[in-house]
Amino acid sequence: MKKLICLFALIFITVSCKGGKGDYVLPTSTGNTNKILVVIKGNDWDGRIGDEIRTVFGEHQVGLPQPETLLSVSQIDPIGFKGFMRNSKAVLIVREGEKERIVVEKNKYAAPQILIYATAKNKTGLVNLIRNKGKEIIKLFKDADIQFAQRIFKKERVDENQFKTIKKLGVTIDIPKRFNLVEDTGDFLWLRQHLKSGIARGDGSNNILLYSYPLEDENKVADNITAMRDVIGEKYIPGSKEGMYMITEQAYTPFTYDAEIDEKKAYETRGKWEVKNDFMAGPFINYTIIDKENKRVIVFEGFTYAPSVNKRDFIFELEAIGKSLKIK
Structure with a gap:
């Protein structure tokens, strides 16, 4: 998989996007496959919301000899989500807002990149959202990883x-x-x-x-x-x-x-x-x-x-x- 990660960097080194005032270039995203960065306040990560995230994303992948989670997660406080950290390939942003919803955004800060926003009115709502929509969120991240990998394989495919x-x-x-x-x-x-x-x-x-x-x-x-x-x-x-x-x-x-x-x-x-x-x-x-x-x-x-x-x-x-x- 190290070779796969290096190839991500080589193949997606620059991506051109159309902006309102012309073209701009997105930096290359960083991060391993099957790993996501969770943007959430430290107190919430240490509390009920973080516990629910670790429970849902900590489910073991079936069929493996040793216990391994479906996805590996790490956490960063929203105030620290800037600069180089915003280039992470897979990001889950957990926050309070007016509507309970899951929103997907791709290639906002880097490419290839998927950002998933999980929003609810309060902390209890966020716990329930992660619990009820966790499998859907995991599938979104996994599908994006599959697509990223397949783009690389298509570039280096055997005859x-x-x-x-x-x-x-x-x-x-x-x-x-x-x-x-x-x-x-x-x-x-x-x-x-x-x-x-x-x-x-x-x-x-x-x-x-x-x-x-x-x-x-x-x-x-x-x-x-x-x-x-x-x-x-x-x-x-x-x-x-x-x-x-x-x-x-x-x-x-x-x-x-x-x-x-x-x-x-x-x-x-x-x-x-x-x-x-x-x-x-x-x-x-x-x-x-x-x-x-x-x-x-x-x-x-x-x-x-x-x-x-x-x-x-x-x-x-x-x-x-x-x-x-x-x-x-």
């Missing part, structure tokens, strides 16, 4: 025409060039990026899988996601010895949600994988897409192996790649 499986599937997908080929049979694609940070250096990796299978009964697709990925794991993803291969971790039930990829019905599944009869394991994210027109199911899966380091941001990157998939 997908070199892969037999992608050509046969008839899809496009923005995969960064740092992913290298492991296997490409024409029916199954496996790409891998070696991670270069933390204890996982040398051994850690982010992985992408892409394949399809015939659509027989749409109503059974969601129930068969785990079984299908286990079939694929046994066939294509071996362990270090005979009889070892990737399966869905048996002690952890994956979470499946309704989703949409390329305006088509899909399912997002988050869970943990492991290698049968071995000690390797990690998180995965799976997008199972129903392609009715071609009577098939397309599967994108990303999985991470990164021992002893946090994995939320690695899975986030795979999520952004998966959501860029389009059927020609």
Whole structure:
């Protein structure tokens, strides 16, 4: 993710905007993905409003081996929100006002940037607003992060025409060039990026899988996601010895949600994988897409192996790649 952050700075170094008296240039925004700056008075941050923010934004991301929050938050007093601090990429401004509402503003002080204003008449109203609209606010921040990442991936995408499986599937997908080929049979694609940070250096990796299978009964697709990925794991993803291969971790039930990829019905599944009869394991994210027109199911899966380091941001990157998939 460090490389991703650096690329934000390189690609979005300047942004021209139309002003009333001509053009002006916005500075580059600062900040990591999945991290927001909360602009709120110190007393409120230490009180009920801050407690509610920490509760809502402190919810754990499902499917990860270690507890990691959906978003990381830091706080600054409104009086300190000026100068360089206003260039933060993702900002939540909590304040009292006449109307209870959520307002979104983009690229006000820097680019890319999203500012979300949470306003209510009093402190009790702000607590209730965060409690009731917290998931909506989180989605706004997450969606903006996905869009930011996808813009970068589109700039540095690999030439997908070199892969037999992608050509046969008839899809496009923005995969960064740092992913290298492991296997490409024409029916199954496996790409891998070696991670270069933390204890996982040398051994850690982010992985992408892409394949399809015939659509027989749409109503059974969601129930068969785990079984299908286990079939694929046994066939294509071996362990270090005979009889070892990737399966869905048996002690952890994956979470499946309704989703949409390329305006088509899909399912997002988050869970943990492991290698049968071995000690390797990690998180995965799976997008199972129903392609009715071609009577098939397309599967994108990303999985991470990164021992002893946090994995939320690695899975986030795979999520952004998966959501860029389009059927020609």
